[in-house]
Amino acid sequence: MKIYLAPMDGVVDSIMREALTNVGGFDYCVTEFLRVTGQVCPEHMFFRYCPELEQEAQTKSKTPVHFQLLGGNPELLAQNAAIAVKLGAPSIDLNFGCPAKTVNKHDGGAFLLQFPDRIFNIIKAVRQAVAQPTPVSAKIRLGYEDKNLVIENSQAVEEAGASWLVVHARTKVEGYKPPAHWEWIARIKEKLSLPVIANGDIWTLDDYLECSRITQCEDVMLGRGAISCPDLALQIKKHKAGEEYLPYTWKEVQPLVKQMFHQCWAFGNARYPVTRTKQWSKFLSRNYPEALELFENIKRHRDPEPIAQIIENSVSKKHIP
Ligand SMILES: Cc1cc2nc3c(=O)[nH]c(=O)nc-3n(C[C@H](O)[C@H](O)[C@H](O)COP(=O)(O)O)c2cc1C
Structure with a gap:
């Protein structure tokens, strides 16, 4: 398939x-x-x-x-x-x-x-x-x-x-x-x-x-x-394939969002990482409540710098299982 x-x-x-x-x-x-x-x-x-x-x-x-x-x-x-x-x-x-x-x-x-x-x-x-x-x-x-x-x-x-x-x-x-x-x-x-x-x-x-x-x-x-x-x-x-598999938790998704944000930022256009990170966190919030929290925290920001900080803080936040 x-x-x-x-x-x-x-x-x-x-x-x-x-x-x-x-x-x-x-x-x-x-x-x-x-x-x-x-x-x-x-x-x-x-x-x-x-x-x-x-x-x-x-x-x-x-x-x-x-x-x-x-x-x-x-x-x-x-x-x-x-x-x-x-x-x-x-x-x-x-x-x-x-x-x-x-x-x-x-x-x-x-x-x-x-x-x-x-x-x-x-x-x-x-x-x-x-x-x-x-x-x-x-x-x-x-x-x-x-x-x-x-x-x-x-x-x-x-x-x-x-x-x-x-x-x-x-x-x-x-x-x-x-x-x-x-x-x-x-x-x-x-x-x-x-x-x-x-x-x-x-x-x-x-x-x-x-x-x-x-x-x-x-x-x-x-x-x-x-x-x-x-x-x-x-x-x-x-x-x-009949294999055991544990779906991704937010802990595994978070680094993807962080990497995407920085790759977009590296393109040189400051709007690009901002709009794409808002967009992706909105999509992800369908499956991950933490993504909705991320979206709520970044939605009013127009510049990449504070968003970078918010992403960094959320990645380093301890996850309580
Ligand atoms: C924001 C957005 C952009 C899309 N752009 C394209 C496109 O460029 N070419 C295309 O063939 N389909 C495009 N589609 C349609 C998708 O490829 C897909 O057919 C549609 O979303 C249904 O599949 P899904 O329910 O898995 O999303 C787009 C859909 C969305 C929501």
Whole structure:
């Protein structure tokens, strides 16, 4: 079985990929989407979205990083995909799931789920521009406003030659509102012969087991669940291997937050460690009450210095079991 770390714009950048793949359990990561509008992107953009291109497109723990593109123009996407591969991307993923208004106005993401023929044309063009055996994959939602075209869209993905399909089990209109409709992934999987990867609302090991029972997919993609529970992929892998495993306590998560904070700070932009640490501690507070305490303590600070001190104090605080 394979576990993918989901692309998450503004959340899963190279620093988060490094932190989570170091914990373990992930087989692949995917970059945030690079939007392709009206031109071939300059090479530095590819390195900005995927600094791992400098290190064989792998995280420090050797997890391959796939490159995600978003757009509506087959030829331009094909040209940009070819550049990503030339720069070392091991795989190209095409985003047909992004619900953001700015994205849809620019013609891409979930907007295209209304047009199966356009999805077909885009994947076909990218497939032709990227030499085998480099994979080309697609990530879709169940539809735009409703689920009427989901099978047609999925078949378009397969017929165009995609290597696998990731399905986030919601429509664009459903946004991120629970529940994810895993039963639809089972319907899609039944109709296709290419590998299908299930995605949406896997927050715990039990969610994984239920999702994989309903969808019949062993392979999954974890997004918010992995940010909220950094060892979720590892918990799943250990369970599948029949090995005893004690999930991370806050004591094990804390150094990850500290390291992420300092790596972001080292980038030179003072806002970056501040916003990312607030964001991650909020996600983590779903599983760790101590993370909520951290969030409450840092939320009013705008500069990294006091946050560094708060993190330091909380790391050195004695933990009473
Ligand atoms: C903040 C945020 C940013 C996201 N950015 C992307 C993106 O860049 N590309 C993409 O394909 N999906 C993106 N997604 C969707 C996730 O990859 C995933 O499909 C979705 O969150 C459902 O999975 P989850 O319940 O495991 O989080 C994003 C989701 C969130 C919450």
